[in-house]
Amino acid sequence: MDPVKTMVRDVVCNMNVDPANARAREEYKGTTYYFCCTGCANKFKADPEKYLSAKPATGLVHLGA
Numbered sequence: 001m002d003p004v005k006t007m008v009r010d011v012v013c014n015m016n017v018d019p020a021n022a023r024a025r026e027e028y029k030g031t032t033y034y035f036c037c038t039g040c041a042n043k044f045k046a047d048p049e050k051y052l053s054a055k056p057a058t059g060l061v062h063l064g065a
Contacts, residue, residue: 006019008034010040011033011044011051012040012043012044013040015036017035022034022036023035023036023037023041024037024038024041026045028048
């Protein structure tokens with residue numbers, strides 16, 4: 001039986017990422033963040049607080065009033 005992989009969320013695009021196979025990682029204020037690609041890592045590096053203070057998407061779309 002395969003062990004269960006622990007996935008983390010890419011704070012830029014909200015994609016699930018396996019830390020062992022992450023395309024990029026950045027350290028910020030003592031925490032390591034993992035990214036699906038270097039593009040997301042570069043966006044994070046340019047303005048980490050923008051992504052850390054953003055509310056996560058709920059997946060719900062509100063149409064009309």
